[in-house]
Amino acid sequence: MRAKNFRRENVGFSAKLTLVWIFLALTILQARATPKDAILTLSPDQITIHSEIYIYGAEATNDVAKTYQESILAYWSKDYKGRDWKVTDPKTRRNYTVAFDVHVSVFNEKERATSFFIFDNLNPSSRKNYIRVSEVCRGRFRSHVSMYGDTGVWCAGGPPSVIAHEYGHLLGLIDRYHSVRDHNELDHGWESNLMADGMGGEVEQRNIDAALQETIRRLNPQEQ
Numbered sequence: 001m002r003a004k005n006f007r008r009e010n011v012g013f014s015a016k017l018t019l020v021w022i023f024l025a026l027t028i029l030q031a032r033a034t035p036k037d038a039i040l041t042l043s044p045d046q047i048t049i050h051s052e053i054y055i056y057g058a059e060a061t062n063d064v065a066k067t068y069q070e071s072i073l074a075y076w077s078k079d080y081k082g083r084d085w086k087v088t089d090p091k092t093r094r095n096y097t098v099a100f101d102v103h104v105s106v107f108n109e110k111e112r113a114t115s116f117f118i119f120d121n122l123n124p125s126s127r128k129n130y131i132r133v134s135e136v137c138r139g140r141f142r143s144h145v146s147m148y149g150d151t152g153v154w155c156a157g158g159p160p161s162v163i164a165h166e167y168g169h170l171l172g173l174i175d176r177y178h179s180v181r182d183h184n185e186l187d188h189g190w191e192s193n194l195m196a197d198g199m200g201g202e203v204e205q206r207n208i209d210a211a212l213q214e215t216i217r218r219l220n221p222q223e224q
């Protein structure tokens with residue numbers, strides 16, 4: 001009797017698992033078929049990094065979305081002297097301009113959307129990013145991005161440079177500071193970089209190179 005019950009429970013469990021797998025497979029197929037899924041596009045002389053960021057939570061408004069988008073582009077679209085970013089393909093010696101196409105909007109076109117489950121988060125192929133904005137920045141800034149680099153919590157009203165720093169994490173870049181007892185210290189050689197100093201640092205060529213490398217790695221995981 002006991003064994004029979006156990007078996008029946010197991011059948012139920014595997015049926016549920018199968019449904020989850022079918023759902024996942026469908027989501028992945030759907031995402032692959034969507035052109036927005038790609039985050040890198042290549043033209044003869046330009047590489048464009050596309051980022052789709054959706055914000056939700058109590059402070060997620062259209063104004064906040066607009067500020068985030070402007071903050072990110074202010075730091076990332078050109079170097080601090082206003083010049084285009086360039087990279088050279090080491091194999092072909094070909095030069096490319098690197099452009100950023102970043103869109104930040106409220107999830108489902110609804111301001112202050114709260115407590116919902118984002119199915120797209122289960123989809124490893126998805127290149128969309130989801131950020132919760134649940135409070136206004138107060139005191140020490142506590143924004144962060146998950147280790148998978150596509151979800152996070154940012155606050156509203158913080159300095160543009162901090163949002164630009166957090167965007168660096170969405171691109172897969174790591175922090176360039178470390179904690180020493182009760183405070184943070186900037187990594188040696190990174191002092192003027194945005195990923196070290198989220199208040200006064202700048203985006204540098206090495207960030208662009210690393211972001212491109214990371215983006216290509218995520219798009220072609222089988223080649224690693």
Ligand SMILES: [Zn+2]
Pocket residue numbers: 165166169174175
């Ligand atoms: Zn950081």
